[in-house]
Amino acid sequence: MLPTPPPSPQLSTCLPPEARLGCILAGRLELTSILGHGAFGVVYQAVDVLTNTTYAVKALPKAGLDARQKRIQGREIALHYQASQHPNVLGMQRILESPDCTFVVLEYCPEGDLFANITEQGRYVGDDHLAKHVFLQILDAVRYCHSVGIYHRDLKPENILVKDHGHTVKLADFGLATKDSVSNDYGCGSTFYMSPECGHSQPHARYATAPNDVWSLGVVLVNLTCGRNPWKKASLEDSTFRAFVKDPNFLRSILNITPELNHILERIFECDIRRRIGLDELRELIVACPQFTTFYSELAPSPPRSPVEYAPATVDAMDCAATAPSSPETDILRQSLRFTSPASQWSMFSPSSKQNSIYSTTSSDSGYDSDASYTEVSNNQPFNFYGNLIPFQEQNKGPYFTHQPYVATNITAY
Known part of the structure; x- marks a missing residue:
């Protein structure tokens, strides 16, 4: 009788990110370097060994996820x-499945994110023509998302890539x-870019997600044109x-x-x-x-007027009504006016001010959307490119996938 063979080695479900470097996915995509780490996974640079095309590959771990996290x-x-x-x-090109990870093959943007381009490369600030050209692209992307019922909730330069x-x-x-379109998931996103209604939780209340995205776009516009944040948090506790x-x-x-830009920002940063x-x-x-912007030379080292000059008691709470007016909300806002704090870091926009995205610690997000129309991703229901996604297995195919062109209307070239 032959001896019992040893058990087959099992793939690790908790590989460190560096251990995957050099791996070739589906016999074709070689992971060559790590582009970044996030709260939900690791992003690699990868090269198609057949076409020499570069991609970004987001590795989403499967190990340790509960049902809610899998749905999200x-x-x-x-x-x-x-x-x-x-x-x-x-662009999203392919989905590759492995025992420990889902690999999402994405378009590669070699120049990094918008945050680094503003803070490290010095782009956009002082170049109104380029800032307008880029902001209109961001705005059009968000408009398209809203037109198909998708609300981003985390618009910020770190989540915008450049090429x-x-x-x-x-x-x-x-x-x-x-x-x-409405949510009770307060505190979702990044503090600098969060609207007052998203960052100010109310019992049994909800906020509209589309206006929240508009607010975030306003902060991104200030980042692009001025190279700084308008305030640290859109709250009456913040002096600026x-x-x-x-x-x-x-x-x-x-x-x-x-x-003219000040008028636009007033319309965006409308608390009602x-x-x-x-x-x-x-x-x-x-x-x-x-x-x-005015003819740009260099930023003043300090603001001509200090936000501390505006004492909390002089602010009318009704000037910052978060949603539809109601007595409980008004009372809470009036209470918040009694809070006194030092001047906020209104000019904070440097590599040290980069923020991670967060869910509220009291998040009730189950991973289900009440009006969702998409099919949940699962191994039993692979997606296809005619509306969904499929795993990439064939090695003799050409380019991964080319989307049908999106035809935008009323677009002005800059």
Whole structure:
């Protein structure tokens, strides 16, 4: 009798990121370097050994995920694919499955993210023409997402990738995206870019996700044109934001912006969502804006007027109503006016100010969207390219996939 063979070696379900370098996926994609780490996985640079094309590959671990986390992971893939029909959303090419990871093959943007391009490369600030060109691309990507019922909830320069020497940008990272037009998932996103209604939790209350994205776009616009954040948090506890609520022209005293851009920012940073500007009108104002910034030399070392000058007691709470007015919300806002804090770091926009995206510690997100129309990703229901995604197995195919072109209307070239 032959001896019993030893058990087959099992693939590790917790490989360190560096251990995958040099691996070839599906006999074709070689992982060559690590581009970055995130809360939900690792992103690698990869090369197609047959065509020498470079891709980014996001490795989403399977080990240790509960049912809710698996649903959220599947939702991210499905929503990103649906959104990637637009040319300014990062292209999704293939899904590859392994025992320990789902590998998402993505378009590669060699120039990094918008955050690094602003803070390290010095692009956009002082170049209104290029800033407008790029912001319109971001705006159009978000408009397309909203048109198909996708709300990003984490718009920020770190989630926007750059190529073509800074002239083309791609919206990425749909980890917090949702199909729900209203949500009670407060504190979802990144503090600098969060709207007041998203960051200010109310019992049994919900906030609209589309206006929340509009608010985030406003902060990104300030980043692009001025190289800084307008405030640290859109809360009356933040002295700079409180100064803005008191006097909408306050931003002109700390930022080198024109009256036209100041008017646009007033419309974006409207705390009452019923009066906050919509994306279509915002696009019209951006296109019509003749100049974003004043003739730019260098940033003043300190603002001409200090936000501390605006004492909390002088601010009318009704100037910052978060949603539809109600007595409990008004009372809470009035209570918050009694909070006194030092001046916020309104100019903080440097590599040290980079933020991770977060879910609220009290998040009720189950991974299900109440009005979702997509099919949940699973191994039993592989996606195909005629609306979904499939694993890549054949080695003799040409380029992975070319999307049907998205035809945008009323686009002005810059």
